[in-house]
Amino acid sequence: MRWQLAGILWLLSAVCSAADTPTVATAPSAAPPATALPLCSNSGSAPRCHGPSKDLKAARQAFGRGLKLEKSQNDNPQNLDQAFYEFQEAARLVPQNVEYLTAREFTRQHLAGLHLERGNNDLLGGQQVEALAEFRAALNLDPQNEFAQQRIRDALGPVTMHTTELPQVVASSNSITAQPIDGLHDFHYRGDSKGLITAVATSYGLTVIFDDGFPSRRVNFEIQNADFATAIRAASAVTKSFSVALDDKVLFTAVDNPENHRTYDRMGLRSFYIPGNNSPQDLNELLNSLRTLFEFKLVSLNTAASTITLRGPKPALEAATEFLGQLNGERPEVMLDLQVFQVDHTYMSNIGLHVPDTFNLYNIPVAALAGLAGQNIQSLINQLIASGGINQAGNTTISALLAQLQGQQNSIFSQPLATFGGGLTFMGLSLDQLSAALTMNESSVRQIDHVQLRASQEKDATFKLGQRYPILNASFAPIYNNPAIASVVGNQSYAAPFPSVNYEDIGLTLKAKPLVHNNSDIALELEIQFRTLGTVSSNGIPDILNREYKGGILVRDGEPAVVAGMITDSDARTLSGLPAISTVPGLGLLTSQRTKQEEHDELLILITPHVVRSPDRPEAPEIWLK
Numbered sequence: 001m002r003w004q005l006a007g008i009l010w011l012l013s014a015v016c017s018a019a020d021t022p023t024v025a026t027a028p029s030a031a032p033p034a035t036a037l038p039l040c041s042n043s044g045s046a047p048r049c050h051g052p053s054k055d056l057k058a059a060r061q062a063f064g065r066g067l068k069l070e071k072s073q074n075d076n077p078q079n080l081d082q083a084f085y086e087f088q089e090a091a092r093l094v095p096q097n098v099e100y101l102t103a104r105e106f107t108r109q110h111l112a113g114l115h116l117e118r119g120n121n122d123l124l125g126g127q128q129v130e131a132l133a134e135f136r137a138a139l140n141l142d143p144q145n146e147f148a149q150q151r152i153r154d155a156l157g158p159v160t161m162h163t164t165e166l167p168q169v170v171a172s173s174n175s176i177t178a179q180p181i182d183g184l185h186d187f188h189y190r191g192d193s194k195g196l197i198t199a200v201a202t203s204y205g206l207t208v209i210f211d212d213g214f215p216s217r218r219v220n221f222e223i224q225n226a227d228f229a230t231a232i233r234a235a236s237a238v239t240k241s242f243s244v245a246l247d248d249k250v251l252f253t254a255v256d257n258p259e260n261h262r263t264y265d266r267m268g269l270r271s272f273y274i275p276g277n278n279s280p281q282d283l284n285e286l287l288n289s290l291r292t293l294f295e296f297k298l299v300s301l302n303t304a305a306s307t308i309t310l311r312g313p314k315p316a317l318e319a320a321t322e323f324l325g326q327l328n329g330e331r332p333e334v335m336l337d338l339q340v341f342q343v344d345h346t347y348m349s350n351i352g353l354h355v356p357d358t359f360n361l362y363n364i365p366v367a368a369l370a371g372l373a374g375q376n377i378q379s380l381i382n383q384l385i386a387s388g389g390i391n392q393a394g395n396t397t398i399s400a401l402l403a404q405l406q407g408q409q410n411s412i413f414s415q416p417l418a419t420f421g422g423g424l425t426f427m428g429l430s431l432d433q434l435s436a437a438l439t440m441n442e443s444s445v446r447q448i449d450h451v452q453l454r455a456s457q458e459k460d461a462t463f464k465l466g467q468r469y470p471i472l473n474a475s476f477a478p479i480y481n482n483p484a485i486a487s488v489v490g491n492q493s494y495a496a497p498f499p500s501v502n503y504e505d506i507g508l509t510l511k512a513k514p515l516v517h518n519n520s521d522i523a524l525e526l527e528i529q530f531r532t533l534g535t536v537s538s539n540g541i542p543d544i545l546n547r548e549y550k551g552g553i554l555v556r557d558g559e560p561a562v563v564a565g566m567i568t569d570s571d572a573r574t575l576s577g578l579p580a581i582s583t584v585p586g587l588g589l590l591t592s593q594r595t596k597q598e599e600h601d602e603l604l605i606l607i608t609p610h611v612v613r614s615p616d617r618p619e620a621p622e623i624w625l626k
Helices: 002-020 053-071 078-093 098-124 128-141 146-156 193-203 228-239 258-264 280-294 314-324 366-372 377-386 395-410 483-490 587-591
Strands: 168-173 185-192 207-210 218-226 241-247 250-255 268-273 298-302 307-312 333-354 359-363 417-420 427-431 435-456 461-474 500-516 522-538 541-555 561-577 592-613
Touching: 053 078, 053 098, 078 098, 098 128, 098 146, 128 146, 185 193, 193 207, 193 218, 193 228, 193 241, 193 250, 218 228, 228 241, 241 258, 250 258, 268 314, 280 298, 280 307, 280 314, 307 314, 333 461, 333 500, 333 561, 333 587, 435 461, 435 500, 500 592, 522 561, 522 592, 541 561, 587 592
Parallel strands: 207 250
Antiparallel strands: 168 268, 185 218, 241 250, 268 307, 298 307, 333 435, 333 592, 359 427, 417 427, 461 500, 500 522, 522 541, 561 592
């Protein structure tokens, strides 16, 4: 029942398509051609199918096998391909059976849709070769599928070169066509397949030469008021053959298969002149695009004359001519509306009491107390520098040395000190200080960066946000000493040369490469890089944290898309105080100090593409023949 309903729908669509197709009358009294084969069915109100019982039985068996394979396609997806083969075999044996034809066409469309879906997934995953194979499989199943043709062009990408003028056809040779006698004829034929082709050709004043491998089989043929094109098309469908013209009055007929088409199909020739100063690399890329897109086997390039010669079927040459007409179109452009949202929140608190928890006991000899009032250390170091005893030109290092010496000298007396004893047993006891802490720091930063970038087709657009951080590579200091250097160092007027510094980009770097399809969909290749300073340093140089993202997205014109987002949470808590006592509830508040630090960072990147210049869609470019 399902196939009967599908057959009715298929018949209605065929009738509508026939009604919409314009016909060319060869005479004022010409009537529209009748259907070559009356449709039939094995069930329902349609006429019963007639023919050789062997073919009818084989067709029913093939149709049954196809139905079983179609039902088991969920277990094995390859069963659907086998089911299509079975339906095709059934339709070949009984070409007028509406159930066989409907099953074959529905399965054909289902397979084509699956290939297109897999091809789209491969293309989004960056597998261009696999995507092209899937799209070509869909196009082989349904040669009239415009979406499959468009997806092949999308997978190949846009033409990389543009010319100032339209390419010109400088040489053209079309295929030979037959010249039959005009008129309408009726055919009521029962007999051999060769005899049918001969009878049709003879009726219109043509002769036929058959290929050696052409089979002989019995056929039934009925048609009325048919011109030559209609009659030979119907006869070729019945005999599973095709005919090409050897002369204006001679036809050559062979079995309809891909091998014979490659051997006997008439091919045309066209040579195109590509204007402009084009490099050999650009011409080679254009030649490869034509070879891949239209499957030309015979192509040649003359870089000196800037011409490309193609040999192939006439429809492919016409399609290549239309394709070359798009070379001088303006490159599409996209306005990228980029918004970067950043939220930084920091909270830090320090609450508690610091009780004395450190006790230092010192032995204070009399000689150490007397040395504290001795000669000044600063004057001693100046004397060493003036005499060349210290070979160091950096004042910063000397100042740090002085501070360290003075800190070590006065470290005993920098805290409260209690003394007891006398003589060699004169001792000192330093006590820690009691302090209270009650501080809180909180900061919140919200930043929005709104940038608009205009990018051309297949060209990178780069956006950077952040700062350039200097990293010291090398510093300079004299390797020997002399009186002049000692003099400027002694009076602290020496200026060291500027060190070598390398700047690193810290922040956000975004690269976008747009590709505009003919339906205004935009494919974006994105590279996003986050670089921040780390807390760990090596030899005084901080580590740089790096996060990268690389991928592609497909969006519509004006459709916003979130391409990246990052959230960082940090929570640190510190407890310092007396052991064991600090953890006692209540008592710990009086004997400990608690520090809490929280950080929350968010980053969101929103990109909205707008097509400001769409790709050209010429209908039929006007190419002049010289």
